[in-house]
């Protein structure tokens with residue numbers, strides 16, 4: 167079996183971050199989102215992976231993942247020139263997939279459950295032509311929904327106004343090569359995309375067996391800033407990080423709970439209350455770093471309070487009058503309070519940046 171990870175979208179909901187980095191490479195607990203999927207896929211015994219990327223982001227993926235050697239995987243890149251839909255991404259991966267069965271994984275999805283039972287069940291039942299990972303949700307009208315009868319999917323519907331089921335399609339699918347027949351027989355939807363739900367609908371109407379595999383654990387589509395913050399909280403909570411202090415702290419600092427601090431990081435006169443991860447070569451001085459904070463490498467924090475936030479590499483935060491909470495701060499950002507007069511906010515913020523002052 168092979169795997170396809172789809173990462174060629176535009177990531178518009180995560181701008182401005184996605185102007186410079188694909189959303190799949192944004193760190194959660196200091197590890198790019200896509201690394202979590204690579205681990206899950208490897209754990210399920212799949213070693214050949216095709217990553218569908220766009221012409222703009224392929225170099226970044228190559229930098230972070232290379233040929234997969236480092237992860238014990240064999241990784242190839244497949245370029246999708248335009249995001250013409252999930253089924254289109256699968257179609258252009260036809261040569262990579264060949265005659266093999268394959269797992270299709272939406273690259274911005276994070277799940278905590280092990281996917282091995284999902285894969286094993288599919289491998290055992292050779293009559294099955296597709297299996298889709300489903301999860302019960304409270305607000306089904308926001309999702310693609312599957313209607314399941316006796317374990318088989320009898321209908322898939324995109325964002326139904328009156329949902330006939332609460333089982334959301336969450337972004338992991340298993341297919342055999344029959345899916346290509348399905349894709350060949352569909353037309354672009356009203357939004358101009360080749361929809362994978364239409365290709366699955368084709369399989370169902372043509373009496374191919376399609377199953378739903380339900381999971382009950384936590385999962386998230388990390389498409390929006392608040393999703394990344396929640397995912398960061400969940401991953402830090404879920405013991406993904408060990409208590410490990412490689413840097414140094416002085417006697418007036420207080421480190422509580424599960425905290426990971428990287429090499430050459432100095433904690434000076436500060437309180438760190440875990441779960442927290444702080445990368446390498448950082449300085450945290452006269453500050454409070456509260457639960458669910460992930461701080462990258464080469465970050466300087468002085469006279470600040472931070473909690474429940476993702477702060478990426480090379481950020482500088484100095485003398486801030488308000489705590490930073492539920493925030494997502496990209497690489498090389500500087501937020502600094504200075505004594506200069508007259509009082510003012512002097513901002514240099516890229517397109518679609520967002521500053522919210524909560525008083």
Ligand SMILES: Cc1cn([C@H]2C[C@H](O)[C@@H](COP(=O)(O)OP(=O)(O)OP(=O)(O)O)O2)c(=O)[nH]c1=O
Nearest residue numbers: 172173174175176177178179249250251273274
């Ligand atoms: C539509 C599409 C998505 N994808 C990937 C990107 C994501 O990892 C996943 C889900 O895509 P989406 O989140 O639906 O789309 P997007 O990544 O473009 O984000 P936004 O809506 O904020 O603009 O599928 C492709 O690889 N090719 C495609 O044609």
